[in-house]
Amino acid sequence: MTPQSLELTGIGKGFGQTEVLRGIDLTVRPGEFLSLVGMSGCGKSTLLRIIAGLETPDRGTVSIGGADVTGADPSDRNLAMVFQSYALYPHMSVRENIATPLRMRRLSGWARLPLVGRMIAGRAALDDIDAAVEAAAGVLEIGALLERRPAELSGGQRQRVALARALVRDPAAFLMDEPLSNLDAKLRAHMRAELSALHRRLGATFVYVTHDQIEAMTMSDRIALMIEGRIEQLGTPDDLYRAPATLRVARFIGQPSINLLPVEIGPAGRLSLFGLEIGLAAALSGGAETTGPATLGLRPEDLHLRADGLPAKVLRVETHGADRYVSCVLPRAPELALTLRQSATDPLGADADGVLRLGFVAGRAHLFGADGQRRTLHVLERVAA
Numbered sequence: 001m002t003p004q005s006l007e008l009t010g011i012g013k014g015f016g017q018t019e020v021l022r023g024i025d026l027t028v029r030p031g032e033f034l035s036l037v038g039m040s041g042c043g044k045s046t047l048l049r050i051i052a053g054l055e056t057p058d059r060g061t062v063s064i065g066g067a068d069v070t071g072a073d074p075s076d077r078n079l080a081m082v083f084q085s086y087a088l089y090p091h092m093s094v095r096e097n098i099a100t101p102l103r104m105r106r107l108s109g110w111a112r113l114p115l116v117g118r119m120i121a122g123r124a125a126l127d128d129i130d131a132a133v134e135a136a137a138g139v140l141e142i143g144a145l146l147e148r149r150p151a152e153l154s155g156g157q158r159q160r161v162a163l164a165r166a167l168v169r170d171p172a173a174f175l176m177d178e179p180l181s182n183l184d185a186k187l188r189a190h191m192r193a194e195l196s197a198l199h200r201r202l203g204a205t206f207v208y209v210t211h212d213q214i215e216a217m218t219m220s221d222r223i224a225l226m227i228e229g230r231i232e233q234l235g236t237p238d239d240l241y242r243a244p245a246t247l248r249v250a251r252f253i254g255q256p257s258i259n260l261l262p263v264e265i266g267p268a269g270r271l272s273l274f275g276l277e278i279g280l281a282a283a284l285s286g287g288a289e290t291t292g293p294a295t296l297g298l299r300p301e302d303l304h305l306r307a308d309g310l311p312a313k314v315l316r317v318e319t320h321g322a323d324r325y326v327s328c329v330l331p332r333a334p335e336l337a338l339t340l341r342q343s344a345t346d347p348l349g350a351d352a353d354g355v356l357r358l359g360f361v362a363g364r365a366h367l368f369g370a371d372g373q374r375r376t377l378h379v380l381e382r383v384a385a
């Protein structure tokens with residue numbers, strides 16, 4: 001099946017008094033891997049369920065490949081849904097599990113049942129189903145497991161069976177709701193790579209719900225970051241990381257989190273931190289407020305040691321393989337914790353009192369106005385990197 005686009009227009013949904021989705025406009029391009037990311041409760045699963053037809057929106061429309069399906073039954077949308085819980089039938093073999101969606105669609109009545117079906121369904125229909133099952137199992141590399149029951153499989157193998165069962169239907173798009181969250185960390189990393197490879201091989205449209213930004217950042221073509229029932233930013237993983245549109249996006253994306261410092265935008269947009277100018281200026285055009293308090297965002301990898309930098313006292317050092325994360329506080333503002341990312345092989349750079357001096361890569365700083373919106377920054381002076 002050629003990959004289809006999905007279009008959501010003005011989607012609103014409430015449960016009782018709670019407004020869970022507050023006007024979602026989103027187009028998923030044909031063949032795109034798009035992730036819906038956000039904290040627990042932001043509405044991403046509800047949105048996915050609305051696309052699937054498992055939930056009805058209060059407002060707005062859902063289209064697949066340009067056709068309005070807002071009122072259509074889930075079974076008429078030809079979308080495959082993969083859940084966190086796999087939802088495999090425990091009493092059936094892997095082969096029968098994968099074949100089930102095709103039996104439901106292609107066979108009628110009693111012939112849908114695995115054993116009875118063998119006796120009464122037409123040979124050609126069964127051969128077709130067998131061939132489709134073998135093909136899907138081949139893609140997911142589970143051909144050797146077809147006669148096993150789900151209980152005899154590892155978590156990763158079960159997830160692969162669930163994916164094969166989705167694949168066998170040749171759907172217009174795949175909808176996945178936290179499909180990897182039951183797996184241990186190592187297997188999750190492995191399955192991330194497999195899902196990306198599967199997406200590339202199929203060229204199908206994927207909509208993937210997760211609260212795990214690493215999953216979203218590593219697999220997606222684009223990410224829709226949802227906050228409180230709205231899309232806060234839609235863009236490539238790089239867009240969200242390198243040019244967060246709002247302070248809320250900057251806070252959500254990145255691990256360890258972005259460092260945030262209170263700055264003041266002064267005359268001509270010049271920024272000062274603790275009363276000292278720092279060689280950056282806010283662009284003055286277009287912003288609501290031109291001067292006043294703002295927030296400077298610095299990613300941990302954009303902080304570095306600098307002889308005449310800001311003194312910071314080391315609180316904790318964590319080594320993560322090749323990286324080292326150094327948590328510090330500024331004596332000027334002890335409530336502000338900063339994280340610096342270094343190569344684990346570099347010297348820490350702290351003096352005998354555990355104090356180091358921090359500079360930052362000016363060209364990679366982010367500025368957010370008092371309204372939380374991104375502001376354009378100019379580098380005024382050359383700051384040594």
Ligand SMILES: Nc1ncnc2c1ncn2[C@@H]1O[C@H](COP(=O)(O)OP(=O)(O)OP(=O)(O)O)[C@@H](O)[C@H]1O
Nearest residue numbers: 015016020038039040041042043044045046047211
């Ligand atoms: N059927 C329902 N009835 C009442 N409230 C619901 C229902 N489904 C979801 N909600 C509420 O809507 C909000 C959004 O739920 P949703 O499952 O979409 O969030 P989510 O972003 O997917 O969160 P999570 O990552 O925890 O699954 C939550 O506050 C949830 O309690």
